[in-house]
Amino acid sequence: MPSVYIKTFGCQMNDYDSGKMRAQLAADGFTAAEEPGDADLVIVNTCSIREKPEQKLHSFLGTVLPQKKVRPVTVAIAGCVAQMAGKELYRKYPKVDLVFGPDAVHRIREMVEESKVRRVLDVDFFAEDTYPFPTDVDPDSSSVAGFVTIQKGCDNKCTFCIVPSTRGAEVSRPADEVVDEVRRLVDRGVTEITLIGQNVNSYGLKIISQGPGASLQPTFSELLRRVHEVPGLEVLRYTTSHPRDMGDDVVACYRELPKLADHLHLPVQSGSDRVLRRMKRYYTRAHYLDVVARLRAARPSLVLTTDVIVGFPGESDADFDETMTLLETVRFEGSFSFVYSPRPGTPALRLLDEAIPIGVANERLQRFQAVQRRIQLEAHRTLVGATLSVLADGPAAHDEGVVCGRTSGFKTVNFPGSEADRGRWVSVRVGAAYANTLRGERVG
Ligand code: SAH
Ligand code: SF4
Ligand code: F3S
Numbered sequence: 293m294p295s296v297y298i299k300t301f302g303c304q305m306n307d308y309d310s311g312k313m314r315a316q317l318a319a320d321g322f323t324a325a326e327e328p329g330d331a332d333l334v335i336v337n338t339c340s341i342r343e344k345p346e347q348k349l350h351s352f353l354g355t356v357l358p359q360k361k362v363r364p365v366t367v368a369i370a371g372c373v374a375q376m377a378g379k380e381l382y383r384k385y386p387k388v389d390l391v392f393g394p395d396a397v398h399r400i401r402e403m404v405e406e407s408k409v410r411r412v413l414d415v416d417f418f419a420e421d422t423y424p425f426p427t428d429v430d431p432d433s434s435s436v437a438g439f440v441t442i443q444k445g446c447d448n449k450c451t452f453c454i455v456p457s458t459r460g461a462e463v464s465r466p467a468d469e470v471v472d473e474v475r476r477l478v479d480r481g482v483t484e485i486t487l488i489g490q491n492v493n494s495y496g497l498k499i500i501s502q503g504p505g506a507s508l509q510p511t512f513s514e515l516l517r518r519v520h521e522v523p524g525l526e527v528l529r530y531t532t533s534h535p536r537d538m539g540d541d542v543v544a545c546y547r548e549l550p551k552l553a554d555h556l557h558l559p560v561q562s563g564s565d566r567v568l569r570r571m572k573r574y575y576t577r578a579h580y581l582d583v584v585a586r587l588r589a590a591r592p593s594l595v596l597t598t599d600v601i602v603g604f605p606g607e608s609d610a611d612f613d614e615t616m617t618l619l620e621t622v623r624f625e626g627s628f629s630f631v632y633s634p635r636p637g638t639p640a641l642r643l644l645d646e647a648i649p650i651g652v653a654n655e656r657l658q659r660f661q662a663v664q665r666r667i668q669l670e671a672h673r674t675l676v677g678a679t680l681s682v683l684a685d686g687p688a689a690h691d692e693g694v695v696c697g698r699t700s701g702f703k704t705v706n707f708p709g710s711e712a713d714r715g716r717w718v719s720v721r722v723g724a725a726y727a728n729t730l731r732g733e734r735v736g
Contacts, residue, residue: 296322297331301348302339304488304531305459306371308439309397310337311430313370316400319428328356333366333404338373340454342633349373357387366407368392372458376636378415391415394444394459398426417460420445423501425465429476436685436715437698438482440473441465442515443489447498448534450561451572451640452601452632455490462491462498467510467518474522481715484527484683487519492530493537513541520549526717527683527700529553535560536575538583546591555702556587559599563618564611567604570643577618584622595701597626602660603653604632605643612656619663625671626702627664631657665727672703672725679721679735680705684713704729 296317300310313335314324325331336352339345349369359365368390369381375393382391389407396403396414403412418424425441446455447462474485489495495512510518520528528551533542535558545552558580562568565576587594600615619627631653634641682697682705689696695709697718706729707720720732 293321293323294332295325295330296333296335297325297328298335298337299328299352300337301345302337302341302372304439304486305394305441305444305490306337306339308441308488309371309394310335311439312397312426312428313337313400315428315430316398316426317404320401320404329359331365333368335368335370338369338371340372340376340458340635342630342635344633346373353385353388357385360387366390366404368404368407370394370397372454375415375458376454378413382411382413393417395423398424420461420463420499421501423463425469425501427469427473429473429480436482436683437484437486438477439486439488440470440477441489442470442487442492442530443495446490447494448491449572449639451570451643452604452635452638454635454638457637459490462494464495464498464500464509466501467496467515470515471518471522474519474525478522478524483525483715484529485519485525487515487528487530488532489530490532491534491537493533493539493542511541513539513545516542516545516549516552520551525551527551527553529555531557533558535580535583536573538587540586543583543586543590546587546594553702554591554593554700555595555597557597557599558583560618560622561599561601562604562607562611563615564607565614567607567611567614570606570640571601571604572639577614580618581621593701595625595703596622597702598622598624598628600627600629600660601632602629602657603648603650605640605648606646607648607656616660616663619660619667623667623671624664625668629657629660629664669725669727672727672730675703675722675730676725677722679719680730680732682707682718682720684709684716684718686714687711706731707734709734 298310300306328334334356338349366389370392374391378391390412392414395418406412443464445460445462493512496509500509560580563577680699682699684695684697688694688706694706695713697705705720719735721735722730722732724731
């Protein structure tokens with residue numbers, strides 16, 4: 293039996309694509325290898341969102357390619373760096389057998405066959421209106437939580453972002469296909485589903501891929517309602533949402549759909565209107581705060597997390613202070629924050645004459661993250677003594693006899709348990725609060 297090892301960098305889109313590749317390769321008899329050193333086929337699924345993740349490709353290849361000298365192994369570069377710089381990579385690494393972008397994932401079996409006779413390079417975008425969303429379910433997804441893609445690409449043009457050029461135009465997946473995949477995952481024991489796309493709120497408003505159900509074109513809130521009805525589903529999440537497109541129909545779902553999770557990731561990027569304008573985010577701080585107020589009115593227990601970019605070109609001290617006050621106002625209970633990283637071909641490169649010195653940017657990032665940690669810790673401390681309903685994910689990685697789980701509000705909770713708890717809802721009384729996790733004892 294041939295075996296495959298897939299190293300995945302980047303976001304849920306890449307995790308999901310890796311799962312689709314595993315599923316399709318399983319049809320050709322491929323099993324999962326534990327280590328790249330054991331595999332007949334090694335795929336590195338890459339991310340180019342910032343410079344750092346992009347560099348990980350090169351260090352990974354540095355460990356894998358030398359193996360070719362001692363044993364036959366096929367090496368493939370997939371994902372966003374392949375899409376962005378496929379031809380260069382193909383030239384730079386003559387020992388790499390395949391280079392292909394996200395739109396070629398559905399062709400993985402053909403490409404692997406083809407690579408037996410010649411090297412393969414496929415970085416073409418697929419025609420949008422016939423874009424085939426692969427339907428196979430990841431054979432290795434033993435987890436209680438599953439992802440289902442509802443959309444590919446992005447039609448926004450945030451000036452810092454490379455995704456529109458690595459993932460192409462925004463295409464919505466037919467609703468019947470989405471619901472069908474949710475059903476199949478739930479049939480396999482998955483109880484928590486996350487619908488994924490770069491801009492889920494505009495689902496159904498752009499190009500719909502052809503296929504059964506294409507004519508129905510539900511909006512995002514209608515799709516949420518359809519998925520919510522799937523019997524056996526217990527928690528419904530989605531990511532990522534754009535604040536500009538968060539309509540009252542989606543807000544109403546927080547009032548009406550009990551399975552919709554108590555958590556929303558709503559990237560804000562900056563608290564300053566001037567910076568938001570230069571990022572071309574098309575919303576203001578006031579709009580963002582209004583969305584938050586409407587969401588909290590609909591679901592007072594909603595936990596909010598966000599993404600922030602620090603040190604965008606031209607960000608003044610006053611602009612950055614606006615991000616800090618926004619953090620204190622909303623009290624996000626988690627965030628991904630990074631220093632701005634210039635990306636090839638993106639519009640913000642034109643602003644680089646106003647680049648923020650890296651020392652200043654790093655200092656701002658540290659200030660932001662320190663306050664973020666404090667707010668998280670304060671929020672978690674209010675939960676000490678409370679009994680939470682926790683969906684057990686499975687044994688904790690480095691903690692014997694401890695199980696790790698998550699609440700609907702996306703809090704990670706560790707408690708005593710075993711493999712047998714996987715997939716169960718357990719009542720846990722919180723005993724200790726840390727910045728990133730909670731710890732407690734089982735009750736009842
Ligand atoms: N579609 C999502 C975000 C996708 S990228 C949205 O619109 O919110 C994930 C995060 O990476 C972004 O929210 C942003 O905070 C960060 N990011 C993207 N490009 C970046 C860059 N050039 N430098 C630093 N961070 C970046
Ligand atoms: Fe990038 Fe903006 Fe699209 Fe998000 S919405 S993927 S940040 S262009
Ligand atoms: Fe990275 Fe591509 Fe996702 S650039 S963040 S893997 S869409």
